[in-house]
Amino acid sequence: MSTTTSAPPLPALIGPFHGHMPGPRLAARVPEGWDERPFTRFTVTPVAPLIGAEIDGISLADPIDPELFDELNRALLEWKVLFFRGQDITVEQHRDFAAHWGALESHPFIKELVSQPDAVEVVRLEKNEELSGYENAWHSDVTWRVSPSLGSVLRAVEVPAVGGDTLWADMAAAYDNLTPDMQEFLDGKVAVHDWMPLFGRGMDDATKEALRADFPEVEHPIVRTHPETGRKTLYVNRAFTQRVVGMDPVEGEALLQFLYAQAAFPEYQCRLRWQPGDVAFWDNRSTQHYAASDYSPQRRVMERITVIGDRPY
Numbered sequence: 679m680s681t682t683t684s685a686p687p688l689p690a691l692i693g694p695f696h697g698h699m700p701g702p703r704l705a706a707r708v709p710e711g712w713d714e715r716p717f718t719r720f721t722v723t724p725v726a727p728l729i730g731a732e733i734d735g736i737s738l739a740d741p742i743d744p745e746l747f748d749e750l751n752r753a754l755l756e757w758k759v760l761f762f763r764g765q766d767i768t769v770e771q772h773r774d775f776a777a778h779w780g781a782l783e784s785h786p787f788i789k790e791l792v793s794q795p796d797a798v799e800v801v802r803l804e805k806n807e808e809l810s811g812y813e814n815a816w817h818s819d820v821t822w823r824v825s826p827s828l829g830s831v832l833r834a835v836e837v838p839a840v841g842g843d844t845l846w847a848d849m850a851a852a853y854d855n856l857t858p859d860m861q862e863f864l865d866g867k868v869a870v871h872d873w874m875p876l877f878g879r880g881m882d883d884a885t886k887e888a889l890r891a892d893f894p895e896v897e898h899p900i901v902r903t904h905p906e907t908g909r910k911t912l913y914v915n916r917a918f919t920q921r922v923v924g925m926d927p928v929e930g931e932a933l934l935q936f937l938y939a940q941a942a943f944p945e946y947q948c949r950l951r952w953q954p955g956d957v958a959f960w961d962n963r964s965t966q967h968y969a970a971s972d973y974s975p976q977r978r979v980m981e982r983i984t985v986i987g988d989r990p991y
């Protein structure tokens with residue numbers, strides 16, 4: 679055992695039912711002491727108690743003034759995922775909208791899916807008979823980077839008649855609902871994240887080695903503090919987290935599996951059934967997402983722009 683806290687040993691901390699017996703599973707949507715004020719520039723319609731709201735009354739094609747930006751950012755922090763239905767926007771307008779939140783990322787491993795060679799920040803995710811959806815593992819975007827994503831803006835271009843929904847999970851609520859003993863156990867623990875097990879599949883060794891120099895393994899705290907809300911958030915995910923630093927490998931893996939399972943509780947989730955023109959904007963610092971891959975051989979075409987965030991602490 680490498681446990682250094684006074685908390686009980688890991689098996690006792692985990693317990694049955696992934697740590698939560700059936701019964702009411704409630705959590706706070708915003709941090710304690712948060713100044714909740716009405717929104718004046720658009721309407722906000724929740725789609726679930728903790729996470730996800732539809733924003734109506736604005737067009738993403740229009741300019742965003744500072745007051746509107748502040749309200750949209752506040753809505754993002756409070757609801758973690760915003761849905762803008764039926765937006766008729768160009769690639770440039772999509773990019774301009776996202777750029778209000780920071781510098782845009784170009785993805786090193788899915789370059790071939792970029793539709794516009796001059797718009798490297800726009801990742802076109804096109805699924806069809808040959809290539810079906812592979813984003814059906816709970817994750818937060820690009821946590822294998824030193825400074826992972828602040829958020830992503832995803833636009834539906836073409837969607838199946840039914841299927842291809844995206845689900846999001848509130849990882850701050852998930853953290854809040856851990857037992858105090860488990861929270862204490864996690865305090866100060868760090869995990870390794872890496873792109874290679876997922877994106878390295880099918881790559882030859884020379885390519886992997888060359889990319890490794892630019893993208894080494896990175897370490898992030900298992901519980902990060904949201905830089906804008908100050909809220910603690912579970913920050914490990916099934917797609918990119920590899921191991922817990924300083925823990926016995928078997929014990930560390932048991933801990934990770936337990937933590938991954940927290941995203942799967944429906945009470946922490948919301949779900950979007952896409953229509954063409956819908957845009958979802960989510961906070962990658964406080965959420966994970968999962969794209970259901972249940973529509974092959976139908977086509978599903980999405981365009982994603984990711985905003986670079988800061989280094990988790």
Ligand SMILES: [Fe+2]
Nearest residue numbers: 813818819967
């Ligand atoms: Fe993603």
